[in-house]
Amino acid sequence: MSNIRERAVASAPAKAILFGEHFVVYGKPAIAVALNRRVRATSTLNDRGEIRVRSMLGYSSIPLASIHGPHSYEHDPHRHIIFSVQSVMNALNEHVGVDILLESDFPYGMGLGASAATSIATIASVSSLLGGMSRDQVFRLSLEAERLVHRNPSGIDSAICTYGGLVLFKDGRIERLDGRGYLHDLRFMIVNSGIMKDTGSMVMKVKARGESSREEFSSLTEMSEALTMQALYAMKCNDVARIGKLLTLNHLLLRRLGVSNDTLDAIVRDAIASGAYGAKLTGAGGGGCVISLIDGSRSKVLFDALSRYETFISGIEEEGVMLYSVDDV
Numbered sequence: 001m002s003n004i005r006e007r008a009v010a011s012a013p014a015k016a017i018l019f020g021e022h023f024v025v026y027g028k029p030a031i032a033v034a035l036n037r038r039v040r041a042t043s044t045l046n047d048r049g050e051i052r053v054r055s056m057l058g059y060s061s062i063p064l065a066s067i068h069g070p071h072s073y074e075h076d077p078h079r080h081i082i083f084s085v086q087s088v089m090n091a092l093n094e095h096v097g098v099d100i101l102l103e104s105d106f107p108y109g110m111g112l113g114a115s116a117a118t119s120i121a122t123i124a125s126v127s128s129l130l131g132g133m134s135r136d137q138v139f140r141l142s143l144e145a146e147r148l149v150h151r152n153p154s155g156i157d158s159a160i161c162t163y164g165g166l167v168l169f170k171d172g173r174i175e176r177l178d179g180r181g182y183l184h185d186l187r188f189m190i191v192n193s194g195i196m197k198d199t200g201s202m203v204m205k206v207k208a209r210g211e212s213s214r215e216e217f218s219s220l221t222e223m224s225e226a227l228t229m230q231a232l233y234a235m236k237c238n239d240v241a242r243i244g245k246l247l248t249l250n251h252l253l254l255r256r257l258g259v260s261n262d263t264l265d266a267i268v269r270d271a272i273a274s275g276a277y278g279a280k281l282t283g284a285g286g287g288g289c290v291i292s293l294i295d296g297s298r299s300k301v302l303f304d305a306l307s308r309y310e311t312f313i314s315g316i317e318e319e320g321v322m323l324y325s326v327d328d329v
């Protein structure tokens with residue numbers, strides 16, 4: 001018990017997928033970016049032998065003694081957080097009551113990686129409370145929590161929210177692109193459609209589509225891979241206009257896949273009509289957010305055109321998961 005601290009704070013960034021979502025689940029490449037919005041997890045020891053979680057999803061409290069695997073809390077809105085805490089306790093062999101407070105400045109269920117970011121911030125903060133863990137271990141435990149929520153995640157959300165920056169992800173391999181000659185001063189506008197989506201069911205929908213229209217699915221898969229590789233090249237050449245065009249093509253491809261809707265299509269159209277280089281839905285689709293690549297000097301025009309939606313601007317957030325010294329917060 002000697003390594004145990006009273007309180008620990010960690011945060012993890014939001015993310016957006018720029019290229020290759022859905023097909024990344026089938027081992028194809030994808031590019032994702034960390035955004036300048038974060039979720040912060042504060043963990044404090046309690047002497048009640050309970051895991052207690054408070055977030056914008058509500059309040060949960062579960063005695064450690066009543067936990068016999070994830071089915072003990074399968075209907076809890078914080079089940080991936082409770083699962084994350086349990087995995088840390090099992091890994092570090094310390095089982096103590098802990099309170100977790102989650103404060104986020106980006107919304108849940110909108111394709112910005114809230115489930116991965118909350119589990120990563122929780123794992124980092126609880127592990128720091130109980131003795132510490134490496135960043136790679138945080139990533140691995142968060143993948144397990146993501147499996148609980150999304151059934152068959154590719155791992156890209158956990159990767160980008162743990163390591164930050166601009167990342168190429170393929171088959172579980174993570175390559176940081178920023179700082180390696182790839183463009184890093186991109187500016188994005190994120191537009192929230194206000195329509196909640198469920199990643200797990202969108203992934204299942206795409207799977208069913210792949211099974212019922214094999215040929216079309218395989219040509220969409222090839223196109224997604226080609227777009228992602230062209231985007232990688234455009235980033236290397238600092239060709240912002242080309243990246244924008246490829247983003248819009250990626251949106252059309254996702255629309256063909258059946259994961260867009262009228263609201264997302266209208267946001268993409270409005271963003272481009274107002275001067276964005278390109279725009280697309282980001283993440284699982286069915287709702288959530290649109291990401292557009294913009295020229296900072298045109299942001300006022302874009303804000304005005306999309307003023308009925310919640311929007312924010314972000315560059316590439318370099319920092320992934322971060323631990324704070326308790327004296328700093």
Ligand code: MEV
Pocket residue numbers: 017020021022023024025111150152153154155156157199203283284
């Ligand atoms: C979700 O952010 C991205 C998807 O490709 C699912 C996944 O990669 O696990 C839709």
